[in-house]
Amino acid sequence: MDRLPDRVLMKGNEAIAEAAIRAGCRHYFGYPITPQTEIAHYMAKRMKSVGGVFLQAESEVAAINMVYGAAGAGARVMTTSSSPGISLKQEGFSYIAGAELPCVVVNVARCGPGLGGILPAQGDYFQATKGGGHGDYRNAVLAPASVQELYQLTVEAFDLADRYRVLVLILADGTLGQMMEPVSHLEPKDATAAGKPWATVGTGGKRFHNTITSIYIDPERLEAHNLHLQAKYAKIARNEVRCESVGVEGAEVVVTAFGTTARIVRNVIRQAAEEGIKVGLIRPITLWPFPSEAVAAAAAHPSVKALLSVELNAGQMVEDVRLAVNGAKPVQFHGRMGGMLPTQREILERIRAIARPEGGT
Amino acid sequence: MREAPARENATAGPVGPWSAARVLVVLGAYGSGKSEVAVNLALLLRRTRDDVTLVDLDTINPYFRSNDARAALEAAGVRVVAPSTAGTNADVPAVPGEVHGAFDAAGTFVFDIGGEDMGARVVSSLRDGFARCGAFVLMVVNRSRPFTADAGRIADMADELAAASGLPVDALVDNTNLLGESDGRLLLDSVGEVRTAGARRGIPLAFASGVDALLPPEWRDALPDGTPLLRMRRHLTYPYENGA
Incomplete structure (x- = not known):
């Protein structure tokens, strides 16, 4: 799989998975749901050959909390789901925002509300852009419109997440996930993640331990933390707008x-x-x-x-x-x-x- | 209402051992184009046979399937058998009861087996029936797809699908394409590698296939190297392509 023709025909869901692997993602946790299950299939096949971890969690809630753990340890990590599953992950989104953990989440959206149906929809726009979880936080939200762009934006999502220590959400839909289109530029990316001195990777007895947390009992400290988050979001809003x-x-x-x-x-x-x-x-x-x-x-x-x-x-x-x-x-x-x-x-x-x-x- | 005659009607279409079979099984990896090939084969066979049925046996993926070409098939006189869930977007795997009729009936049946190895596994429950009626199994290959890009991977895919379905592959179809970016050169350049893959497993290449409008008209029924050619019309399109 490492050598491919210059231009290949890929399903949107496959492009997301391959892009994540080539961006250095070696940890994937998910739970199947149509119309994004091919991402999990692809990861199950590919992760072993690149020495990564694929784990089908027992639920979407478990998967997002595994993402929290892996991101806290500095790994490039991704979970994917579709609308009802993304709803289940919202508490995790908020905790990830509070703890400032970089990760990538893909919503191959279907139509709701409730169980709804498996066909494409954009009814998750509010949830994606205005919160969904509790508290004052933002996720960067990317909206691809082709299989090529699914590929490119997935690669870039990992960089964006690391740069700002945020959750980057890719909002696709059932049509984009299921359709096939030619994709190029599949050459491996430099998978080296930016230095993460905050990550909990063990101190080796050489420094005080890092802490990954979103709990601040002292209101003054919590407000300062919130102001810090807001300043970060303002910086993203200044620097990362794309259309x-x-x-x-x-x-x-x-x-x-x-x-x-x-x-x-x-x-x-x-x-x-x-x-x-x-x-x-x-x-x-x-x-x-x-x-x-x-x-x-x-x-x-x-x-x-x-x-x-x-x-x-x-x-x-x-x-x-x-x-x-x-x-x-x-x-x-x-x-x-x-x-x-x-x-x-x-x-x-x-x-x-x-x-x-x-x-x- | 019949469709307007297309340019492909000028040619008789490819022939081979497969074209004498009463029951054709079309399988392949995701994105091989097996549904488009199955639909076009059913339409081709209908020109010379009275009783042709296309069986949509994709038990895995409710998106983009041969049942979506039902109107065009029925207009041309091809019967369509699909799970009662096809076209409903219900995510429920089901095998229509009518498929069992195919094994002992008189007419021609083209089975479109979707869902890759998992879909093929469902079909393995029908393998005795396929054996009884002498079904001919075609595996569709698209070398532009990552998991079938070269001879080694194509041969592995043939093994995987044969093992899952319990149906040995009788012949390959080279349907290498990049959708609208395809041209004759892409197909002509790929047949050698597909033949090599087949040779490793003792499986011949039945024919190459491509969308009529994207191929040089002078090729008619064969590639310049003599490979038989199925000129297809696209019947399965994405929703945003519809001009309505």
């Missing part, structure tokens, strides 16, 4: 969409252009930190009549779009749920209604 902006200059309508939805919107942009309607796309690659400046700048273009947020939910990211636009332009929403995907036609109709409100040209 793709396409054709925003001169656009009449700017669509905001991430992941699978952005792929559908790309096709709609071509169709709209054939009708003489110029449509721009802002695709957040980091959902947190949200690319508010790019969205605000797009809204400020005089040609832009309105923004349209297209999502696989009842309207979640659109709240961040509205905050960014801050009333400068109308912000509309189009969403589908339950595993239904918006058709190109229905998105195009929404765009037409904004660009040609009288139905004329």
Whole structure:
């Protein structure tokens, strides 16, 4: 498996697993759930050959706490699940944030609420970006839109996690996890993790022991810890925002969409252009930190009549779009749920209604 | 409603020992393209035979399966048998009872066996039936996939699938592709390695297959090196590709 053709066809879930291994992840803990189980299959096959650990935990809660332990010992570690399983991990997310442990979690999201269904959805946006666990904390959230990007962002997620000592969440969906696409740049990465002097790896009798904890009984110390965390999150928000902006200059309508939805919107942009309607796309690659400046700048273009947020939910990211636009332009929403995907036609109709409100040209 | 005739109809399609079989079993690793090959084989056989059934036997993965091509198959007169859960997105492994009919019936059956070695293991419960009706087993190979990238790994995969299913592989199909990035060169460059893999296990290459629109039209029924060629239409697409 170490030597591969320059370009290979990979399933999204396989790309996540291979990328993690090539990023130096040698510890994987998970519990199976459709539509991400191929990640566990792949890890079960591959970890042995690279001297790593694959462990099918007894539950999602156990898996995230194994991640806590391995991350505390300085290992590059990952767990993956799908929406209901990610819900179970939320207490662990909060503890990991409190203890400042770097790790990568992938949510190959399905539709809810509850047991819901196995088809793709983006209904976990709030949970991913606004918390989900208790307390004041943030996870960096990456939103890939192709198998190649699943691969690249998984590699980068480990670097990001180590750099800031945070949990990096990759929010994909069932379509992205299950689809196959060509992937390149599979050459092994330098797996050397950044130095982690805080990790609990044994003192060798040479220093005072490190402590991994999120408990601070003294309120002054706990507030100081919280302020330290907030300063770190502010730094991430300053330095790590990523988005793709396409054709925003001169656009009449700017669509905001991430992941699978952005792929559908790309096709709609071509169709709209054939009708003489110029449509721009802002695709957040980091959902947190949200690319508010790019969205605000797009809204400020005089040609832009309105923004349209297209999502696989009842309207979640659109709240961040509205905050960014801050009333400068109308912000509309189009969403589908339950595993239904918006058709190109229905998105195009929404765009037409904004660009040609009288139905004329 | 019949589909508009495609360019592939200009050719008769490949022939070989497999094309005389009444029951064809198509298996392969994830992403080999076995479902697309199975669907296209069923459509090809339907041109010369009256009673053709495609059996979707993917008991593992509820996403992207040959049952998704049901409308195109039925329009062309191919019967589709699939677990009652197929198309419902219920994550429930099930083998449709009708499959047992295939072993003693008169018509032609194409079995699409998904789910890699685990899916093949489910099928092993049917191996006596397959043996009784002289089923011909085709293993579809895509060299662009990581676990079947070279002769050694292809041969290992053949062993793995044969052991899990209890069905020895009779012939290989080289379906090497990178989806839309494929061209004739990619396929032509891969057949040698697939033949080498087969030779290590005494398994011949039945034919190569690729999407008609991505292959040079002048190749018709064979690659320039003489390898028989199945020109396919894509029937299984991703949801965001649909123009509707």
